[in-house]
Amino acid sequence: MKNISTYVNQHKDRFLEELIDLLKIPSISADSAYKKDVLHTAEVVKTRLEEAGCDHVEICETAGYPIVYGEKIIDKDLPTVLVYGHYDVQPPDPLNLWNSPPFEPVIKKTELHPEGAIFARGACDDKGQMYMHVKALEFMTKTNQLPCNVKFMIEGEEEVGSSNLAIFVKENQEKLKNDVILISDTGMIAKDVPSITTGLRGLSYVEVEVTGPNRDLHSGLYGGAVANPINVLAKMIASLHDENNHITIPGFYDKVEELSKEERAEMAKAPFSLEAYKKSLDIDAVYGEAGYTTNERNSIRPTLDVNGIWGGYTGEGAKTVIASKAYAKISMRLVPHQDWENITQLFKTHFESIAPKGVKVEVKPHHGGQGYVTPIDSIGYQAASKAYFDSFGKTPIPQRSGGSIPIVSLFEQELKSKTILMGFGLDSDAIHSPNEHYGLFNYYKGIETIPLFYKYFTELSE
């Protein structure tokens, strides 16, 4: 590949303008109020893929938000790379914690990003990282250096479980046929420490509802005499972890992959400062499962977290009420070999079984997905490793991520191909949080690195 950095440098302003335009659209898939915006985003992505050199681009309707499919087939005998990404974003709330409006992108310099970072919801997850692939394609087509075939599959429901993508993949195996799947929706260890994600956690997301009396009650007249759904929900949630922060759901750990001493020692070599970690979060101590380090707790161990809770009077002032209902959204991160549907069932059975008399409990499974592991001896991994080495001057470190991209394990199952997770984000990007941002360095570096993957993957496939 010749002149990548030159090309990127020549067009960097336009590359940024185009991303900013994309970030201005509030494509929040979790909130139906933004339906028009999500649909509009799909149209924009379609146009950009055509401009970047795809021969054929189409908007594929689903029961939910559409999937943008694009392709450039140059030779049936050459390998095919399938790029996956998503154009939807997480809800931005709490809005009051944003320093600038989430859908009015601004470039600001930070200590970590003296060259500037773009602040907006979706800047990193995943519009910014997805768009690097579009621009990488532009470079390869405009300079006639595309070494293989490429297909794009950009969905709009990743943040709400990708349930329709799963159906689409099952029904379009021929169309999506590929030799490797490439995704940039993860992170690196540090700006100067490239890494490739080799493992993802699975996910089971549920919503629970506890119902006590058939109406809200006066806490003076009924307090102490009837089960208070909020107190009960708190007790039930509290009981899901024991004093060592092990999860108490029977059978939860049965299939958990236990890493060997050696593997854990290998993991421990990744650069990590507990002090810096605590400082960045302004906490005086970390917290988690006894017997594991912070990096193990958030990558190779399963977890259970309440993502939201509500019930009773939450307005200004005071109201002496006993609520009729209390609710919580709870998600469990799973590790390889834990089946998300099985775990969801174990949760439901256990949670319903611990409800005390006097309340009714309902558990509604939301969505989920399996964990995933990429073998580092695959040519896909090797190609990615060489690409990072060329652009960063360092061999990337393989690392397990605590995050989940449920669809990845489904790709392997349905399309029989491995996924390479070439992420260029950083933990400090605050994805899913207020003030999400993405370093311009990372954005441009990603655009420069991706074509090298195509080059090496094609060479290694010969």
Add this chain to the structure above:
Amino acid sequence: MKNISTYVNQHKDRFLEELIDLLKIPSISADSAYKKDVLHTAEVVKTRLEEAGCDHVEICETAGYPIVYGEKIIDKDLPTVLVYGHYDVQPPDPLNLWNSPPFEPVIKKTELHPEGAIFARGACDDKGQMYMHVKALEFMTKTNQLPCNVKFMIEGEEEVGSSNLAIFVKENQEKLKNDVILISDTGMIAKDVPSITTGLRGLSYVEVEVTGPNRDLHSGLYGGAVANPINVLAKMIASLHDENNHITIPGFYDKVEELSKEERAEMAKAPFSLEAYKKSLDIDAVYGEAGYTTNERNSIRPTLDVNGIWGGYTGEGAKTVIASKAYAKISMRLVPHQDWENITQLFKTHFESIAPKGVKVEVKPHHGGQGYVTPIDSIGYQAASKAYFDSFGKTPIPQRSGGSIPIVSLFEQELKSKTILMGFGLDSDAIHSPNEHYGLFNYYKGIETIPLFYKYFTELSE
């Protein structure tokens, strides 16, 4: 007293229309958005007191909402009755559970109220019960049967702690001088079982805030590695009750008044059906402190209930976030001899002490008040008992209420007089709940009973 029922019968339609007009004003003291309405309600009450025969009525400004004061002094040597009530109401939410808008009063017949009941926020608590006293005064003045002096003190902050009323009372002891205080803000055992409330529980209301990381985090990347404020709050709340539902705050029960076997036996005589109680709430079991009956749990025992909880993502769909903060509103009902300020301090000290490393906890005391007991041998109680006997044909049963009117104990302390709680409401009135209502039978019966109290109190005072 002559022709009470005749007079009430002649004017019943107007009495109802005037109450409906009062109920149409959303005087929600807890929500500053309704400030204008609360202030307007005070003006309406002032006008009604003048029309009812008060010689002098004024709106007394406070740091918060004003207090409406009115009086009719006929003879300095006759006893003086001070009527207390409140014109503010509880917030109506959750609105979706109301069958008709909370501030658009409608009359509907129910199984319990074949004559009809008025459905609206404040119908019973306390606009309906307070207005009975205004109409009782009208009867006595229009028929020249007022046997003693009367003073009215109607406040607008009862639902938010009466903090400014407390200051007003301390600063106006001469103006408020009286021989007995009369309040209708409680209930009767049943429509045909009159009762007089002889005890009230005290209250301590606090708001707690648990802060973990300095921003919302991605539950995949951080899940399991940092303290989740919602999980922690749930654990802390759960720990406030032990397996017997005793409250675990050190020192909480130290001053609790323990009733004798005899007193508990006396209480147990009040008609009560546990099956009907469970049926009315649609619960399969009651729940509470081991060793006590339902009627004891909600009257002579202190309690701790979460009145509201919130944190994280509570919107549509799913968001895999670990919230930076979680909140709860918690209130404790107290029994005689428990000092609310002491209990608030014990709660604060204990709650802060059980916070695990990795989170910061803040406890904000909201408001509170002491419990209260009325001696049944006082002439005030005797006068009320005779009044009920005349209008209901039955001697009323003395009963302890689980509710709180914090100001009552302050009245005794500052004004050196006893309070008589002549309540005409019913548990089924759903005060503080959606579809609050007040039976027309109770409303008119109250107007007929109150003048009899004036008569007997004056006679017994001679």
